[in-house]
Amino acid sequence: MVVLLVIVLVALVAAFVLAPFRSAEGVDVVYTEDPVLAELEARKQAKYREIRDTELDHAQGKLTEPEFKRQEAELKAEAIDLLKRIDAASPAAEGSRAPGAPAD
Amino acid sequence: MNALGAAALTAALLTSIYAGVAALIGARSGDRRWVDSSRRAFYALMGLMLVSVVCLEAAFLRSDFSLSLVANHSSTTTPTGYKLTAMWGSQAGSLMLWATVLSVAASSVLFATRHTHREVAPWATAVMAAIATFFLGLMMAGALFPSADTFPFLTLASPPPEGAGLTPLLRHPAMAIHPPMLYAGYVFFTVPFAFAIGALITRRLDASWIRSTRRYALIAWLFLTVGLALGARWSYSELGWGGYWAWDPVENAALMPWLTGTAFIHSIMIQERRGMLKTWNVSLIVATFVLSLLGTFLVRSGILQSIHAFGESKVGLPLLILIATVIIGSTILIISRLDDLRTERRFDSLLSRESMFLGNNLLLVGLALIVFWGTFFPLISELFTGQESSLAAPWFNRYTTPIAIGLLFLAGVGPLVAWRRVSLASVKRSLAIPLIAAVAVTGLLLLVGVDFEPLALALFFAAAFTITSVSQELWRGTSARRSLSGGSLPSAFASLISRNRRRYGGYIVHVGIAVMLIGVAASSSFQTSRDLRLQPGQEATVDEYTVKYDRAFTNLNTEEVSKEQKLAFGAVLSVWRDGEQVALLSPEREYYSGVAADPSAPIRSFFEGEATSEVGRTETASRDLWTAMQPDLSSFDALIDKGDSRYARFAATVPQNDPAAQAVLAQTQGELIRALGAEYEKQAPPADIRFNVNPFVLWLWVGVGISVLGALFALWPGAELRRRRVSDVYAARLARELSEV
Numbered sequence: 092m093v094v095l096l097v098i099v100l101v102a103l104v105a106a107f108v109l110a111p112f113r114s115a116e117g118v119d120v121v122y123t124e125d126p127v128l129a130e131l132e133a134r135k136q137a138k139y140r141e142i143r144d145t146e147l148d149h150a151q152g153k154l155t156e157p158e159f160k161r162q163e164a165e166l167k168a169e170a171i172d173l174l175k176r177i178d179a180a181s182p183a184a185e186g187s188r189a190p191g192a193p194a195d
Numbered sequence: 196m197n198a199l200g201a202a203a204l205t206a207a208l209l210t211s212i213y214a215g216v217a218a219l220i221g222a223r224s225g226d227r228r229w230v231d232s233s234r235r236a237f238y239a240l241m242g243l244m245l246v247s248v249v250c251l252e253a254a255f256l257r258s259d260f261s262l263s264l265v266a267n268h269s270s271t272t273t274p275t276g277y278k279l280t281a282m283w284g285s286q287a288g289s290l291m292l293w294a295t296v297l298s299v300a301a302s303s304v305l306f307a308t309r310h311t312h313r314e315v316a317p318w319a320t321a322v323m324a325a326i327a328t329f330f331l332g333l334m335m336a337g338a339l340f341p342s343a344d345t346f347p348f349l350t351l352a353s354p355p356p357e358g359a360g361l362t363p364l365l366r367h368p369a370m371a372i373h374p375p376m377l378y379a380g381y382v383f384f385t386v387p388f389a390f391a392i393g394a395l396i397t398r399r400l401d402a403s404w405i406r407s408t409r410r411y412a413l414i415a416w417l418f419l420t421v422g423l424a425l426g427a428r429w430s431y432s433e434l435g436w437g438g439y440w441a442w443d444p445v446e447n448a449a450l451m452p453w454l455t456g457t458a459f460i461h462s463i464m465i466q467e468r469r470g471m472l473k474t475w476n477v478s479l480i481v482a483t484f485v486l487s488l489l490g491t492f493l494v495r496s497g498i499l500q501s502i503h504a505f506g507e508s509k510v511g512l513p514l515l516i517l518i519a520t521v522i523i524g525s526t527i528l529i530i531s532r533l534d535d536l537r538t539e540r541r542f543d544s545l546l547s548r549e550s551m552f553l554g555n556n557l558l559l560v561g562l563a564l565i566v567f568w569g570t571f572f573p574l575i576s577e578l579f580t581g582q583e584s585s586l587a588a589p590w591f592n593r594y595t596t597p598i599a600i601g602l603l604f605l606a607g608v609g610p611l612v613a614w615r616r617v618s619l620a621s622v623k624r625s626l627a628i629p630l631i632a633a634v635a636v637t638g639l640l641l642l643v644g645v646d647f648e649p650l651a652l653a654l655f656f657a658a659a660f661t662i663t664s665v666s667q668e669l670w671r672g673t674s675a676r677r678s679l680s681g682g683s684l685p686s687a688f689a690s691l692i693s694r695n696r697r698r699y700g701g702y703i704v705h706v707g708i709a710v711m712l713i714g715v716a717a718s719s720s721f722q723t724s725r726d727l728r729l730q731p732g733q734e735a736t737v738d739e740y741t742v743k744y745d746r747a748f749t750n751l752n753t754e755e756v757s758k759e760q761k762l763a764f765g766a767v768l769s770v771w772r773d774g775e776q777v778a779l780l781s782p783e784r785e786y787y788s789g790v791a792a793d794p795s796a797p798i799r800s801f802f803e804g805e806a807t808s809e810v811g812r813t814e815t816a817s818r819d820l821w822t823a824m825q826p827d828l829s830s831f832d833a834l835i836d837k838g839d840s841r842y843a844r845f846a847a848t849v850p851q852n853d854p855a856a857q858a859v860l861a862q863t864q865g866e867l868i869r870a871l872g873a874e875y876e877k878q879a880p881p882a883d884i885r886f887n888v889n890p891f892v893l894w895l896w897v898g899v900g901i902s903v904l905g906a907l908f909a910l911w912p913g914a915e916l917r918r919r920r921v922s923d924v925y926a927a928r929l930a931r932e933l934s935e936v
Contacts, residue, residue, distance in 0.1 A: 092198045099202075100202055100206040101209060107239055110232075126403070129311060129403060150671075151675050162613075
């Protein structure tokens, strides 16, 4: 009885699990991101959060005006650098770049 | 249904093996079909585990004693609620719980990351599948070697007419939920661990694996917090020694991953923002996962004496091999990736939020190391001296209390210090109000003449500092928000905290921990505990309280006696202060008769089986009055023997297979028990009574509640949408600035 049930269950599982192999179109994993680009995007988000938090810290009196100005300038420079790297790494940029041109 | 459960478990093992193999092929070849197939295998594994659990629970509900597990851990008389929770009171059941929760957690994270992590996810899938295969393999090994007691669907050749029943100590609402909470805590840490290993293998050691799994770490932390609190609550109300934390090995085993997990939740923020502490973070999550396995090992191996352990078993060695494999494999992997783990930046200043986090991490890990040393000292001492000696609560308190004070103080300082670097003047300005408040509270406590231990006073100082610090942070944040976008104070407050749930959820947790430690400091410093021996009518004075033993009572609800095989003898105690009655407490001692008891001595069997305490307690904001009692029944021996002899004589005359006659026999047993109860109430023997005045214990539970709410607030979904909105604003601003560069 148990053996029969195991066979039935394994057959059901196999039908579900092996679906991606049944046809060339069967793969439902569509990666929406390039790992490098995804990491840069995530860093950009984190940088924006840092900028927002620094503004809040300043408004709350944790940072003096000179400290805030210095940090804000640093953060914005880092964010701009990230934006440039994202532009360089994005597929659109790759397409518009002349053949053989450097990425950055 | 048992056959279906066993079949589902067998299919689950095959499926988890396939998931691992398919994930490895997908990871190495880059063929997405294999990766997709392995992910689907985990969904199927979850379905199979749920089928198996439902079948096992159905067997418990049916009292199907053809299953060894049901026969050994339940009975027809076990209340329905406890029948459902009896599964994890057993070894095989708790292994099943591990595998089931893992299948749910893994399916959830694999679904959430199905479009991302094309390199890391297949390796993480393989790691999670390997762990699932280990636990399923342990269970299925029990089918081949029944003495291992790990296969939940093991059948008995001749099922007994009645089961052994659930261990009496586990018949408590907190204990019904405590084990699954702890296991869920342990298991959810598998997810960040698996992704960390995947990131190490693929050298994708940026913060993306952290971003995708940090919620799972927080869920694990939440489950562990609730599990620890429920265990403490159970200990406080069921064990009869008067405390909630005994530094017992199994308690410590759950505390250690909680400590390193807390450190991990803090330190990953530094990697996300600054690209620092990469080696530290992977090491922390490996340590947390290893400690989670160690927690399971300690409960199941019986290697250390514990009030919570389930005795010696055969899964200890395989678990130890798994732990050793994880430690050795992870260490080799981390060492081989040290170049990739190199930090992207250095700390700008000691006066920065990240430095505070690092300090908090060092203290948390230091605390975990102390607890580890104290927990395993019996084994260490035996190894080096040949004699086993253990370290008691005072040893733990001596070393852990100063560190806890330091941690609490940092929990208050951290929110006041900005990221990167700030000047000393800014820090001084931010710290001024919380420091003044802490000094004021401490001074007030000294002024009212409370005789504090220095460490307890320091704990109060740190708690006052942290609570004021978070309050100041919320007030200033709300004011800043209001000045930026206008509106009323409440709407500015709501806007502030809902825009950054993670930050403010964390601050709420800090307040919860501060409130909890106030409860711990007060209850441990000012507890009054006296052991009394009283008879009805007698009284004793404990500090400003007078405790009177008013009368004895029995809890002989015949339905309860037959359902739970339980008798309870108690004492009604009135507590007086300044001539006024302040409480009426009814502690009782409960006696359980198991099926292994001598059927010819049904009354004696109650007093030779397991006994538990049901404490009498009143809880107020300022203090708990707590009592436990144990009647000295030695003077009842003759009466019990007389009752059993009468029963035996009558039973000898009753036909075994006549249900009507057996009913009369059961009625006779009931009459004898009632007679015993009446005698107890009429001529109650002296009782040993422990009477405690425990100040501020309620605040311990309130603090846990606040922490749980804070963690739930941080976990609450919806942040993604807001993040995008914020991103759009900053992107537009930066785009303008970029055009000017």
